[in-house]
Amino acid sequence: MKFFQDLVKWSRIRLTHGVLLAAIWLVVVCGAALLAPLITPYNPNSQNLLATNLGPSWQHLLGTDNLGRDTLSRAIFAARVALPAAAIGTFVAVALGLAVGVSAGYIGGLWDRISMRAVDAVLALPGLIVAIAVVGAVGPSLLHAMVTLGLLASVAYARLARGVVMSVRHRDYIDAARVTGETASHVLLREVMPNVLGPLVVQATLTFAHMLLAEAALSFIGLGVQAPQASWGSMLNSARSQIDNDPFLALPPGLALFLTVLSVQTLGDGLRNAAGTAGRSKPRPLGNLNVLASAVRSNGTEQPAEEATGRILPSEPALVVDSLCVSVVGTADRSAAPDETLIVEDLSLVLAKGEALGLVGESGSGKSMTALALIGLLPPGIRVIAGSIHLGSHDLLRMSDTSMNAIRGDRIAMIFQNPARSLDPVRNIGSQIAEPLRIHRQLSRSQAKRQAVELLGRVGVQRPSKRVNDYPHQLSGGQMQRVMIAAALACSPDLLIADEPTTALDTTVQRRILDLLRELQSQEAMAMLFISHDLAVVSDICDRIAVMRAGRIVEQGPAGDLTDRPRHPYTRALLATEMSLDTPDVTLSDPLQTSTSLRQL
Amino acid sequence: MNFRLVRSRLLSLIPVLLVVSVASFSLLQFLPGSPAAVILGTDATNSQIAQLNHQLGVDRPIVAQYLSWLSHAVEGRLGNSVINGQSVVSLIWTRLPVTLSLAVVGMVLALIGGVGLGLTAALRPGGHGDRGVSLLSAVGLSLPGFWVAILLVIPLAIWTRAFPATGYVPLGTNPFEWLRSIALGSLALSVAPGAAIARHTQRALVAAMSQDFVRAARARGLSHFQALIRHGLKNASIPVVTISSFHFATLMGGAVVVEQIFGLNGVGQLLISSVQDHDLPVVQGVVVVISLLVIAVNLGTDLIYSVLDPRVRLA
Numbered sequence: 001m002k003f004f005q006d007l008v009k010w011s012r013i014r015l016t017h018g019v020l021l022a023a024i025w026l027v028v029v030c031g032a033a034l035l036a037p038l039i040t041p042y043n044p045n046s047q048n049l050l051a052t053n054l055g056p057s058w059q060h061l062l063g064t065d066n067l068g069r070d071t072l073s074r075a076i077f078a079a080r081v082a083l084p085a086a087a088i089g090t091f092v093a094v095a096l097g098l099a100v101g102v103s104a105g106y107i108g109g110l111w112d113r114i115s116m117r118a119v120d121a122v123l124a125l126p127g128l129i130v131a132i133a134v135v136g137a138v139g140p141s142l143l144h145a146m147v148t149l150g151l152l153a154s155v156a157y158a159r160l161a162r163g164v165v166m167s168v169r170h171r172d173y174i175d176a177a178r179v180t181g182e183t184a185s186h187v188l189l190r191e192v193m194p195n196v197l198g199p200l201v202v203q204a205t206l207t208f209a210h211m212l213l214a215e216a217a218l219s220f221i222g223l224g225v226q227a228p229q230a231s232w233g234s235m236l237n238s239a240r241s242q243i244d245n246d247p248f249l250a251l252p253p254g255l256a257l258f259l260t261v262l263s264v265q266t267l268g269d270g271l272r273n274a275a276g277t278a279g280r281s282k283p284r285p286l287g288n289l290n291v292l293a294s295a296v297r298s299n300g301t302e303q304p305a306e307e308a309t310g311r312i313l314p315s316e317p318a319l320v321v322d323s324l325c326v327s328v329v330g331t332a333d334r335s336a337a338p339d340e341t342l343i344v345e346d347l348s349l350v351l352a353k354g355e356a357l358g359l360v361g362e363s364g365s366g367k368s369m370t371a372l373a374l375i376g377l378l379p380p381g382i383r384v385i386a387g388s389i390h391l392g393s394h395d396l397l398r399m400s401d402t403s404m405n406a407i408r409g410d411r412i413a414m415i416f417q418n419p420a421r422s423l424d425p426v427r428n429i430g431s432q433i434a435e436p437l438r439i440h441r442q443l444s445r446s447q448a449k450r451q452a453v454e455l456l457g458r459v460g461v462q463r464p465s466k467r468v469n470d471y472p473h474q475l476s477g478g479q480m481q482r483v484m485i486a487a488a489l490a491c492s493p494d495l496l497i498a499d500e501p502t503t504a505l506d507t508t509v510q511r512r513i514l515d516l517l518r519e520l521q522s523q524e525a526m527a528m529l530f531i532s533h534d535l536a537v538v539s540d541i542c543d544r545i546a547v548m549r550a551g552r553i554v555e556q557g558p559a560g561d562l563t564d565r566p567r568h569p570y571t572r573a574l575l576a577t578e579m580s581l582d583t584p585d586v587t588l589s590d591p592l593q594t595s596t597s598l599r600q601l
Numbered sequence: 602m603n604f605r606l607v608r609s610r611l612l613s614l615i616p617v618l619l620v621v622s623v624a625s626f627s628l629l630q631f632l633p634g635s636p637a638a639v640i641l642g643t644d645a646t647n648s649q650i651a652q653l654n655h656q657l658g659v660d661r662p663i664v665a666q667y668l669s670w671l672s673h674a675v676e677g678r679l680g681n682s683v684i685n686g687q688s689v690v691s692l693i694w695t696r697l698p699v700t701l702s703l704a705v706v707g708m709v710l711a712l713i714g715g716v717g718l719g720l721t722a723a724l725r726p727g728g729h730g731d732r733g734v735s736l737l738s739a740v741g742l743s744l745p746g747f748w749v750a751i752l753l754v755i756p757l758a759i760w761t762r763a764f765p766a767t768g769y770v771p772l773g774t775n776p777f778e779w780l781r782s783i784a785l786g787s788l789a790l791s792v793a794p795g796a797a798i799a800r801h802t803q804r805a806l807v808a809a810m811s812q813d814f815v816r817a818a819r820a821r822g823l824s825h826f827q828a829l830i831r832h833g834l835k836n837a838s839i840p841v842v843t844i845s846s847f848h849f850a851t852l853m854g855g856a857v858v859v860e861q862i863f864g865l866n867g868v869g870q871l872l873i874s875s876v877q878d879h880d881l882p883v884v885q886g887v888v889v890v891i892s893l894l895v896i897a898v899n900l901g902t903d904l905i906y907s908v909l910d911p912r913v914r915l916a
Contacts, residue, residue: 117616117620118616118620120616120617121616121617121619121620121621122620124617124621124850124892124895124896124899125621125624125850125892125895126850126851126853126854126888126891126892126895127850127851127854128851128854128855128857128858129853129854129857129872129887129888129891130624130888132857132872132873132876132884133628133872133876133884133885133887133888134628135876136628136872136875136876136877136879136881136884137628137629137881137884209743213745216745216747217745217747217854217855217858220747220858220861221857221858221861221873222873222877223873223876236747236748236751239751240751240862243751243754243755243759244759247755247759250748250751250752250755254745254748254751254752257745257748258743258744258745258748261743261745262739262740262743265739265742265743266739269739375820377816377819377820401824402824405822405823405824406822407822408819408820408821408822409820409821409822409823410822413820413821414817414820416813416816416817416820418813421812421813421814422813422814422816422817423814423817424814424818424832424835424836425814425836425910425911425912426835426836426909426910426911427831427832427835428911432818432821435818435821435822435823435831436821436822439821439822439823439827440822471911471912473911473912484817487821488821490821
């Protein structure tokens with residue numbers, strides 16, 4: 001039953017133009033091959049030396065060859081060679097591969113080790129050459145060649161089947177089936193096969209296409225079908241001998257072969273996409289903030305939220321964010337307004353030079369999207385739709401992508417939650433710290449490296465001149481975050497955005513990274529936007545705190561005031577959860593049930 | 602380069618070499634009748650045949666024959682041609698440069714074209730370049746190399762004579778003429794691997810560019826293009842190297858066929874004529890040598906990994 005359902009699922013292939021054309025061509029080729037004796041205008045092997053090398057005409061739609069044989073008839077009969085040959089090769093590959101792979105995965109142990117070693121070894125054999133050699137040893141026979149090629153191609157199926165069997169072998173339903181006394185083969189057939197079937201069908205189309213090409217190649221060099229039998233390969237071989245006086249002969253068999261292979265591969269790709277096994281995602285380009293300039297609302301006259309909490313505007317603002325709105329744009333239609341879902345709504349912030357502002361909220365509250373909007377790196381499909389961001393005298397939302405590149409890493413720097421994923425694993429840490437210096441300060445490689453060593457020392461990495469050549473995998477999580485901080489501070493930015501910089505670290509390491517950030521921030525007199533879900537951490541390190549919930553700032557004020565006298569029920573709920581860590585029943589959404597849908601983002 | 606890595610990779614080759622040697626050795630066992638019967642022809646008496654078989658050692662147990670064949674092969678002796686008595690190794694040795702030239706130049710062209718197209722596609726995912734490259738790689742993967750060779754020969758060697766239609770000029774004789782003599786063949790051979798490399802480069806780059814470290818690099822001020830070159834390309838290079846090395850075996854097979862079209866006297870022609878003459882020691886020798894070449898390329902690939910990916914160096 002499950003088998004059948006799977007087949008139905010498999011048939012849910014998206015009928016693009018390509019897939020449709022491919023299917024039509026394959027139906028035509030298969031139909032022509034089946035009906036060849038009925039539909040071909042001439043006997044494919046009957047020669048007519050009075051009508052050699054004729055061009056296309058009504059008598060001979062595709063002309064005749066050097067022996068006066070009708071090219072169309074030969075091309076159609078050639079399909080009767082190519083398709084069965086490819087089918088035999090594919091069948092051998094699938095059957096043998098499944099047998100070896102399933103048994104290796106199911107039995108395991110020595111048989112598994114031996115057969116998988118053999119599989120690795122067969123991969124090193126050059127397929128076509130081995131097939132030619134076997135033909136040489138046992139005599140010219142397309143059948144032997146195709147069986148040999150199938151044998152060599154079976155290794156892919158052996159690996160595939162073994163992998164699937166290994167993964168389901170110890171699942172409960174297999175054990176359960178075994179306990180109820182079913183035979184091993186029965187269990188395998190019923191439970192394992194449906195799991196193998198999907199990738200197997202995709203792989204089989206590739207093998208079939210490969211076999212078509214191999215048959216043609218063998219017949220081309222005279223080791224496949226024997227004269228006078230027609231194959232697309234042997235037709236191309238006789239076309240080659242006529243290349244000087246009748247180049248057209250090379251076209252029909254080559255095209256027939258090419259189109260058939262292309263159709264099989266296109267169907268395979270269609271199946272692959274339908275299964276979503278290796279479907280390539282097509283992310284859209286990063287939203288160009290420039291485009292949004294027109295959409296930005298004219299400078300809001302509303303009072304900044306700051307005023308509401310009775311706080312005076314800082315005299316020298318490093319960052320001014322006014323009425324920022326960030327939205328998920330429906331993927332179906334970019335222009336349709338109803339599709340847009342706000343994830344940051346009417347957000348206003350002011351940060352003075354040298355000030356640390358904490359942005360607190362639960363996950364999904366829009367903190368990280370706010371940060372990415374500030375640095376202009378929102379993921380595809382998410383855009384700023386209104387508001388303004390001013391960094392000093394720069395109006396960031398009106399800047400081109402190129403001028404934003406000059407700001408990022410120089411005036412604004414950012415450190416991320418997961419340092420292990422934020423460092424390129426194949427580049428040493430020194431070169432990554434040096435990047436902003438090389439780009440923004442035009443330092444030479446050696447100058448930048450010297451600076452990187454100095455920076456590493458400043459962020460507390462021991463023996464910096466040695467560690468500078470290390471790769472990320474040689475560092476601990478805390479050290480990696482220190483490296484990220486060093487790279488962020490390289491150009492002494494005006495604003496540092498720290499997005500949950502300690503969440504992925506051990507508690508003891510967290511403390512040290514926080515101390516480091518605090519120390520460097522006061523030394524550099526830079527503004528810092530510190531994002532966290534942890535109110536305790538934020539109140540410790542920040543001068544002021546803004547509490548964010550469901551895309552909006554619900555309360556902001558000096559750190560001490562806010563924690564001592566929270567005004568908003570959500571802030572009180574946040575404080576409550578932190579004080580009673582053992583009672584997770586105090587849920588954040590209880591006091592405010594409204595607009596929780598945004599959390600699902 | 603890490604000595605321990607090289608040693609462990611060499612050790613892992615032993616089972617591979619064993620399988621290749623058994624497969625090659627068993628080719629000779631297909632011979633209808635005994636080797637002596639083939640060498641002496643139909644006129645020979647049974648006692649003559651038995652005597653020669655004894656001299657050749659083929660009346661010994663099969664395992665003993667295999668072991669002595671293997672010990673000779675390890676010493677670089679692969680027997681003599683039954684047709685003209687020449688040593689198999691020297692027959693192959695003189696023809697190898699032709700086939701290798703075709704395959705290596707074909708690989709270089711495939712890498713340049715494939716990586717270039719893959720990069721073009723990744724510059725703007727979802728853009729015209731991306732879709733164009735997807736289409737091109739699908740077409741390229743379906744084109745039979747020998748047909749492409751014929752299609753290239755017709756306009757470039759027959760009609761215009763910009764390239765020679767046949768013949769090989771050794772690299773040492775005249776590097777320019779050498780390139781001209783193999784250019785069309787190499788180009789035809791490079792189409793399928795180039796398409797595969799383009800497809801894998803495209804996919805690997807798209808995957809690499811969606812990683813967190815690319816976003817972090819952009820936060821340091823790298824442009825999309827700079828991030829693509831500095832971080833995307835090196836991370837994407839690992840699957841691309843894998844697929845390229847895999848396609849080297851395909852290229853050697855393709856070279857055997859393409860040699861026929863350009864009248865190049867390489868290992869392919871040797872193999873095909875030996876198959877027609879039933880000269881099994883030569884056939885066997887070709888299989889051994891080409892397999893060793895493929896194994897050597899795979900070994901080189903493993904060592905390239907350790908240069909590209911610092912995490913492999915510790916393995």
